[in-house]
Amino acid sequence: MTVAKIIDVTRSFLTGKIETQALRGINLEIQQGEFTALVGPSGSGKTTLLQLIGCLDQPTSGSVIINGTDVSKLSRSQRADIRRGTIGYVFQFFALIPTLNAYENIEMPLLLTGVNASERHERVITLLESVGLSHREKNRPDQMSGGEQQRVAIARALATKPSMILADEPTANLDSKNGEAIMELMTRLNQETGVTFVFATHDQRVIKFSKRIVTLQDGLIVSDQP
Numbered sequence: 001m002t003v004a005k006i007i008d009v010t011r012s013f014l015t016g017k018i019e020t021q022a023l024r025g026i027n028l029e030i031q032q033g034e035f036t037a038l039v040g041p042s043g044s045g046k047t048t049l050l051q052l053i054g055c056l057d058q059p060t061s062g063s064v065i066i067n068g069t070d071v072s073k074l075s076r077s078q079r080a081d082i083r084r085g086t087i088g089y090v091f092q093f094f095a096l097i098p099t100l101n102a103y104e105n106i107e108m109p110l111l112l113t114g115v116n117a118s119e120r121h122e123r124v125i126t127l128l129e130s131v132g133l134s135h136r137e138k139n140r141p142d143q144m145s146g147g148e149q150q151r152v153a154i155a156r157a158l159a160t161k162p163s164m165i166l167a168d169e170p171t172a173n174l175d176s177k178n179g180e181a182i183m184e185l186m187t188r189l190n191q192e193t194g195v196t197f198v199f200a201t202h203d204q205r206v207i208k209f210s211k212r213i214v215t216l217q218d219g220l221i222v223s224d225q226p
């Protein structure tokens, strides 16, 4: 099953009078269950492409089809609905809510999507266990290591049972041991739950774990290798 289909997509940004063509004609299909890295030098368009797949942005031209729906034609709020139901996001700087503990951070997307209290509790407990952080339930982000914070962020991204997790430079702020552990965790979650992972990265550790490598250069895909 195709979870994301990108057809002839361009994305330009206008800064004053200067136009930057971040993406110059992208065609890409992502199938359910993939574990794929978008790689390429800084400025090649990785984040821009990930944000389009994640319904956080819209293309200048072309189409973005997510689970069969053309999201490039939808309003902002319709896109937000699609995003909440199907996509989990993991960021370079973890982006946890600093005043909430690990349990509450993972629970947040479930509160926002109206999941009932007993179901919320069960899912959060299960997720804490599956990312190996049951003992950190009550800790706030500043009481956890970078690796632990990223594991909370991954559990939070999985909470709404998305079909796809998009991770932008997920290991960039982790040392080599924690970076490797995060990749092992995401590999296991991919195998156990079949959730699709797409990374934007230039980290060799991420590339090593990925099953498909899509290389971008100057806003174009220059290679796509299994």
Ligand code: ADP
Binding pocket: 013, 014, 015, 020, 021, 022, 040, 041, 042, 043, 044, 045, 046, 047, 048, 049, 200
């Ligand atoms: P990468 O993630 O591969 O480093 P990006 O997708 O962030 O690349 O950026 C691709 C190009 O688009 C760069 O030249 C960047 O400066 C430009 N760009 C990205 N986002 C914006 C924006 N919001 N406004 C203006 N230019 C942008």
Ligand code: MG
Binding pocket: 046, 047, 048, 200
């Ligand atoms: Mg980037």
